[in-house]
Amino acid sequence: MSGQDDLNPMEERDDKIVAAEYALGLLEGEELLTARGRLAHDATFADRKAWWDNWFAPWTDEMGAMEPSEEVWQRINSRVNAALDAPPSAVPFAGPVVNDLETSDTVVDLRSRIRRWQWTAGLTSAAAAVALAFAAFGPNTVPQTGTTETPQFAAADPLVASIPIGETQLRLGVTFLPDSDEMLVSASGLTADGVHDHELWLVPADGSELQSLGVVVPGEERKVELPADIARNMGDGVELVLTREPLGGKPDGEDAGPVVAQGALSQV
Amino acid sequence: MARLAAGDSDALEEIYQATRVKLFGICFRILGDRKEAEDALQDVYVNLWQRADRYDPERASPISWLATFARNRAIDRLRTGKVRGGAVPVEEAAPLPDETPLADALLIDAERNAQIHTCLNTLDEKAQKYIRSAFFEGNTYAQLAEKADVPLGTMKSWIRRGLMRLRACLEASE
Numbered sequence: 001m002s003g004q005d006d007l008n009p010m011e012e013r014d015d016k017i018v019a020a021e022y023a024l025g026l027l028e029g030e031e032l033l034t035a036r037g038r039l040a041h042d043a044t045f046a047d048r049k050a051w052w053d054n055w056f057a058p059w060t061d062e063m064g065a066m067e068p069s070e071e072v073w074q075r076i077n078s079r080v081n082a083a084l085d086a087p088p089s090a091v092p093f094a095g096p097v098v099n100d101l102e103t104s105d106t107v108v109d110l111r112s113r114i115r116r117w118q119w120t121a122g123l124t125s126a127a128a129a130v131a132l133a134f135a136a137f138g139p140n141t142v143p144q145t146g147t148t149e150t151p152q153f154a155a156a157d158p159l160v161a162s163i164p165i166g167e168t169q170l171r172l173g174v175t176f177l178p179d180s181d182e183m184l185v186s187a188s189g190l191t192a193d194g195v196h197d198h199e200l201w202l203v204p205a206d207g208s209e210l211q212s213l214g215v216v217v218p219g220e221e222r223k224v225e226l227p228a229d230i231a232r233n234m235g236d237g238v239e240l241v242l243t244r245e246p247l248g249g250k251p252d253g254e255d256a257g258p259v260v261a262q263g264a265l266s267q268v
Numbered sequence: 269m270a271r272l273a274a275g276d277s278d279a280l281e282e283i284y285q286a287t288r289v290k291l292f293g294i295c296f297r298i299l300g301d302r303k304e305a306e307d308a309l310q311d312v313y314v315n316l317w318q319r320a321d322r323y324d325p326e327r328a329s330p331i332s333w334l335a336t337f338a339r340n341r342a343i344d345r346l347r348t349g350k351v352r353g354g355a356v357p358v359e360e361a362a363p364l365p366d367e368t369p370l371a372d373a374l375l376i377d378a379e380r381n382a383q384i385h386t387c388l389n390t391l392d393e394k395a396q397k398y399i400r401s402a403f404f405e406g407n408t409y410a411q412l413a414e415k416a417d418v419p420l421g422t423m424k425s426w427i428r429r430g431l432m433r434l435r436a437c438l439e440a441s442e
Contacts, residue, residue, distance in 0.1 A: 013428050020431045024402040025343045026409045050327040055438055057332040058381035059403055060339060063297040065289040072292075072306050073284055076313045080280060157315070179348050267319060 019048035023056060033184045033223065037175035040160035040268045161240050163263035165190065172216065174240060176265065181231040183213065183224050190218040199249045202230060203239040215249040236267045280317050287331065291338040298342035298406045308342045332376050343406040387437035395430025398423065
């Protein structure tokens with residue numbers, strides 16, 4: 001290969017190419033984590049990935065069709081019914097009060113999206129049937145105010161939270177990958193005041209004591225692997241809070257400092 | 269509540285019946301193992317039911333979104349390391365005897381498929397080969413570089429150049 005072929009590959013690509021790499025599944029490690037996090041926080045990036053997905057998806061037509069065995073539907077059905085039968089989890093909330101306004105906004109947003117969904121059902125037979133069926137069961141997946149979805153089915157999808165910092169435009173980005181228990185905390189744009197540190201906490205859905213996710217390092221992206229006893233509490237809808245602490249984080253034996261920001265994890 | 273719930277599973281069943289052969293074909297193509305592919309398929313529909321709100325009609329048609337979703341779930345499963353075999357070569361993914369043919373209604377978009385083929389054909393042979401390999405076999409950069417026995421940076425260059433040209437060609441066609 002010519003020397004030209006080996007030009008620094010890291011510098012010459014832009015976002016649209018990263019979106020393609022992500023859509024194809026070429027990325028690994030840190031780059032994959034970053035891309036997954038961005039998919040949740042960055043609508044332009046999500047649009048770019050969707051653009052590629054829409055171009056690549058017709059390739060699946062070449063992948064052939066196959067009939068799965070009948071028990072697959074039975075298994076799906078029993079999983080779904082088990083979830084329906086389970087009583088909604090009443091979550092004793094240990095942390096700050098849930099922001100009701102935010103919750104109902106989400107519900108409204110979902111409802112309007114579902115309505116748009118119904119509008120799009122003007123396609124051909126199978127596609128239209130799918131769109132209509134989607135619309136039929138969509139509304140019930142709207143999270144109920146005051147409850148948190150139980151993370152019992154937490155699958156390989158990453159969980160993300162975008163935590164607004166005070167009155168600023170800045171956000172703390174948290175991405176968690178359930179398959180590897182890795183968490184990426186992005187505090188880029190934040191600066192240290194030299195007097196305080198900020199510590200990130202998980203508020204377990206079962207009402208048990210807050211679990212520390214570590215001290216946030218301003219201006220940096222930090223990746224950590226969470227221990228199993230914390231990782232199992234990471235789930236869709238679970239609250240995260242940020243407290244202000246002395247340098248080095250909450251001292252042992254003392255109460256945590258004031259909550260300065262909060263957010264919730266959601267599945268991408 | 270119970271009635272709503274019943275409506276839910278009916279709707280899900282309808283989607284399942286309409287799309288299972290296509291999505292199972294995708295899962296099998298990526299995973300190359302019937303049992304793994306069935307687990308992946310189950311995962312796809314259970315997740316779909318839990319989080320139907322993730323589907324955004326402004327971004328994709330339902331069938332296109334589902335196909336992408338199924339491929340992604342299959343790749344996730346492939347990457348967790350449980351699957352040894354990996355993707356099967358194209359010939360082996362050929363329909364099984366008991367298989368229902370992929371009905372026209374389940375084809376995502378023949379026109380767009382033709383267009384991406386046209387554009388792909390304008391790329392270097394290496395870029396064509398490895399971009400397709402990434403899509404159909406779920407390979408990462410590192411795996412492709414190993415297969416081709418070239419440095420990682422070289423593989424990235426080939427593919428990135430290819431993707432840039434592919435993008436320009438696709439954009440021009442829109």
